[in-house]
Amino acid sequence: MGSFTLLLASALSAWTLFSREAPVAQALDNGVAKLPVLGYNTWNAYHCDINETVVLQAAKYMVSLGLSEVGYKHVNIDDCYAEKNRSASGDIVADHIRFASGMNNLTDQIHAMGLKAGIYSDSGWFTCQLYPGSYQNEARDAKLFQDWGFDYLKFDNCAGASLFCPFPYDEIIREGIVGKYQRMATAIQDLAKSSGKPPLIFSLCEWGEEQPWLWARRFGHSWRTTGDIGPNWGSVASIINQNSFIAWASDFYGHNDMDILEVGNGDLTYDEAKTHFTAWALMKSPLLIGTDLSTISDENLAILKNEEILAISQDNVVGTSVTPFRWGINPDWVSNSTHPAQYWSGESQNGTVFMLINTLDEPADLFFSLTESPWIRAGRQYSVRDLWTHTDNGTAVRNFTAHAVPPHGVVALLLKDAGDEPPNSGPPCARPEWCINQNGTLAPGA
Incomplete structure (x- = not known):
């Protein structure tokens, strides 16, 4: 939809939500991911060309390049890690060639480096690359991901799950987008109670079509606010623009997700990469690196490791965005x-x-x-x-x-x-409009 239409719809929805007598949804304070997640995601650098070697190599570079020391702790696998079909018993199966050693072995090695591991699924029948999604298998899949040793779940919105493809939820679960995402949120919460383990960090990838900043905070750590980022200034500027109107939605335990960091990718200049990283960090978006770390330049690595910027992102006293x-x-x-x-x-x-x-x-x-x-x-x-x-x-x-x-x-x-301020710094009012003395006269300089 057009930018003006999107802005007007957002404003009207926000007014409607906040004017109701019912309490506004609060961010999910479940003891995990109070601050924006920092880490790595495989998609932008590798797309479907992933395997256990690629993932472990990324984890090792995070340690050897000093990224883990400044807070980047998550290594997240995106789409395409699975076989095309579930097992006879109904479980997702890791690709037997690309992840031949098994997911437990992979997450054990990641954890041994002092890092955390993330996995991917979808709220529809299939993922965006047509691997098995979690629709109607939410509890089964949440347990599988926990049993595999994962700490984080990115949950996408493809294959029959979006505003433009309203099936299957109309005919089966008879829920809108909120109810559909609530299914996995409930499965994660129930699993945490029954297992006694921390809940999976739940990252909703809903693309911003149905204004997740108004409702997703009750379910997860973060929610995507736009479509996918591209490795160019036009995409970065557009995402900053869209998020400028909803920056108020980020706070502890709930963050606008502006998508994966493209620092070191595509056509971004050094100054554009600095702007990209700064905006994402100061707006309290998750910071997930999407670069091939084996080829990243020293200057781009320095951008990602700016500890003074990261300190604002990870401020544990103030959680709000600029x-x-x-x-x-x-x-x-x-x-x-x-x-x-x-x-x-x-x-x-x-x-x-x-x-x-x-x-x-x-x-x-x-x-x-x-x-x-x-x-x-x-x-x-x-x-x-x-x-x-x-x-x-x-x-x-x-x-x-x-x-x-x-x-x-x-x-x-x-x-x-x-x-x-020092004496004689200027007129008595820094901003002269309606600068009036006690006797009702305009102050000098006004």
Whole structure:
């Protein structure tokens, strides 16, 4: 559907949901995955060309490249790991050639490296590549995945499970999209109770068609908000744009999933890759690397290992995303897939986070007044930490300008309160509109 239609539908749905007397669905606080998951996913680099060697190699690179040390702990297998048919007893069967040693052996080796293992299935009859899905086998499959030793489940939406293919649930379970995903969520919860083991981390891959940010938080750790990402700036910018209107939905135990990281893939420039990673991290999306780690460059590896950015993603005191305070190129609240919102801010336990994105094809200065962010106090000065140069850049008083930001580049800042602003910093009001003295006269400079 068109961007305006999607935005209007989202706004109306949100108004309807929050205006009802019934309580709003809360994020599922089940003791697992309070923070966005960090790890690796096989799909973008390998698609169906996976086997146990590929998966274990990715796990070993996560350790040897130091990714696990900075928080990347999950190694997730995507589609195509199974035989085309279930066993005579009804179970999914791992491909006997590509995973000849068995899934238990695979997850044992992953766990021995101090990592966690993830698996994939689908809410329909089949997966997106037409391997067995979990429809009407949710409890059976959840138990199988746990018995295999997996910790995480990505649950897709293909083969008769989407808005555009409404069968089979209309005629069999007579449920909409919420009820269909609830089947696996219930199976996971029931299994945790009966087994005494932690529940599988449940990642819903519903593509955003039916606004999962409004309902999926009661079921799982994360929910996809868009279609699949592509390894190019146009795709990255479009996903940032779409998520700018729903950034409010992310908090502890529930996260907008902006899809797999393409850092090091395709046509992304170095500055575009930095923007991609920064936006995903500061918007509290899961960070799942989709690159062939055997060929990743040092500069792209450094992007993924930026510990100051990761600290915002993994903040265990503040779970909310940065949100736009000014769109910049466009009037506020206007959807534009090529020029998303440029000026963002949010809270963290260590200060106010700012993200500035140059959506132009040429360098640009990005200027803002500090109090445009709701998290900044008037009449105060703020120390400025650049989260990419890793430098302390003095103090900001009232305004800040990032100079010559590269095309499609990003600036990430952490501002900390440094006390009252210096005397004579300017007019009595940082923003002059309706700046009135106690006697009712306009203040100087207003």
